[in-house]
Amino acid sequence: MSLGLYLHIPFCSSICNYCNFNRGLFESGLKDRYVTALDQEIRGSRVAGSSGAPADTIFFGGGTPSLLEPREIAELIRACRETFDVRSDAEVTLETNPETSTLERMHGFRDAGINRISFGVQSFRDAELKRLGRIHSADRAREAVREARAAGFDNISLDLMMWLPQQRTSDWRENVESLIDIGPEHASLYLLELYPNAPLKEEMARAGWSLAPDDDAAEMYLWSMERLEAAGYRQYEISNVARAGLVSRHNLKYWQDGEWLGFGCGAHSTMAGARWKNVSSTEDYVTRIGMGEAVAVDRRELGRDTRLEEALFTGLRLSDGLDLERIAARYEVDVWARYGVALQPFLDAGLVVHAAPRLRLSREGMLLANEILAVFV
């Protein structure tokens, strides 16, 4: 399988009150130094066996990668192409926030070599966007998608978040209908996760905002997957749907036991049975690269059992589930013999489906994925 290349861009125009990613406020000077460092890290990539390796995806994630100038994106793609054997038909994704998007920039990103845009829309309701601290409006998001289309993008993904403060099931349905009206090729639907010190938690307490009951969240999820299927999308992962043939090839590497290299602060890599992570701080990253020091920390070899656990854990997130024969060939283990007893109650409850050689979660099982997947850990 070819490699995926991930480039982390840790800058945002403002910080959303629920966000736990590795990011900070945009600063032009630091951004310039960061792009230079990232270029250097890619070109200087000296990981055994990685230089010249075949790659078929490049993913600019963040943060807000669309805050970079198109010429900077072009330069980083060039660095990837000159360091790795990037396939001519590679999927090249740019995560984009609607507020940073203009028709001119979309043309620029397309000319730079981006062929897939992933918009962080989160909601088509202005009141919900405001509660999340997002700085775009629903109209701006719609306009941004139109601009991307006008610039020639034919592979667009939208992210929506469900189970937002004060969101009723009818509000969520309205969001999904808006998404279907706009008609992206791909969509990711995530449940809002509130990490312990999220400012949004305090705001919720202050303003008296609440989350809908768990049963409503389950209903939102199940309803949206059915509605999207009726609209021509296929669910291929717990949180992801796509039109035929337009799944995220890059993200599939994470779920299909693949290999990828991450560049930039906080980026993770998994290759040749090892995993490592770059330093998280943007300043530290730039300084280390400037001084010719290593940025990778926390390197560890992944033993066979760890790799197997992860393959099971991530593979079951896919709608097609796991091919147990493939797992047996790769890891020399009979998954059913090892985990069958622990899985049986979930099978009896209709949450897991075993139709040899495949093992998968039912849609109801996807709602309880964390509990079920714990069987493998």
Ligand code: SF4
């Ligand atoms: S735009 Fe995305 S990465 Fe940036 S603060 Fe908001 S949620 Fe976090």
